[in-house]
Amino acid sequence: FSSPFAQFGFKGMLFFNTLLFVVTSFFLLKIAELLSLKNSWLAILFCFSIPIYFGVVVSGLTEILLATLIIAALYYFLKENYFTGCIILSFSYFSRPESLFVIMSFVLYLLVIKKYKYIPIIGSSILIYSIAGSFTHDDFFWVFTKRPYSSTGTYGSGELFHFVGSYKDTFGKYISYSFLVGISVIFYNLIKTKLTHSSLQWTL
Numbered sequence: 506f507s508s509p510f511a512q513f514g515f516k517g518m519l520f521f522n523t524l525l526f527v528v529t530s531f532f533l534l535k536i537a538e539l540l541s542l543k544n545s546w547l548a549i550l551f552c553f554s555i556p557i558y559f560g561v562v563v564s565g566l567t568e569i570l571l572a573t574l575i576i577a578a579l580y581y582f583l584k585e586n587y588f589t590g591c592i593i594l595s596f597s598y599f600s601r602p603e604s605l606f607v608i609m610s611f612v613l614y615l616l617v618i619k620k621y622k623y624i625p626i627i628g629s630s631i632l633i634y635s636i637a638g639s640f641t642h643d644d645f646f647w648v649f650t651k652r653p654y655s656s657t658g659t660y661g662s663g664e665l666f667h668f669v670g671s672y673k674d675t676f677g678k679y680i681s682y683s684f685l686v687g688i689s690v691i692f693y694n695l696i697k698t699k700l701t702h703s704s705l706q707w708t709l
Contacts, residue, residue, distance in 0.1 A: 518565035
């Protein structure tokens with residue numbers, strides 16, 4: 506996807522990632538509207554306000570492509586267009602290797618809602634790339650045998666709550682505080698609803 510833009514060097518990649526941000530923002534807005542969220546436009550503002558996301562946008566890193574594909578797939582899943590969602594999701598595997606963990610969550614969802622027939626579609630891009638690359642690598646399974654990322658701990662290891670401790674640099678303090686407030690309100694409403702329901706049952 507980025508190859509045409511990469512021909513123009515780093516500036517081309519900056520334009521590519523900026524374009525991806527616009528596409529991601531569009532799908533975030535559509536998702537917020539699907540969920541009937543008030544002030545749905547804030548989804549775009551929140552996305553752009555995350556320090557680590559904005560920092561990666563102005564780079565040539567591939568995390569932005571992964572985010573775009575996952576958000577787009579989520580939108581189509583919410584629209585119950587599982588075929589399109591699975592096609593888009595399948596290409597996320599080639600944007601970042603860690604997408605496998607996200608893909609598995611989508612697979613689990615399809616299992617829960619009993620939409621089994623769509624699960625094989627998630628492997629469609631692997632089949633396409635396997636066939637295309639086999640002519641160069643002389644190996645149909647080159648997608649797995651010639652992965653650029655080793656499983657020997659390339660990135661090392663760190664503390665379990667590393668990202669929690671570095672929330673200011675990762676999510677930003679305003680987004681983090683908003684998240685805590687939102688979670689608190691959700692739990693408050695759940696407890697309030699449960700207590701009200703229990704009170705009604707007791708009265709009856």
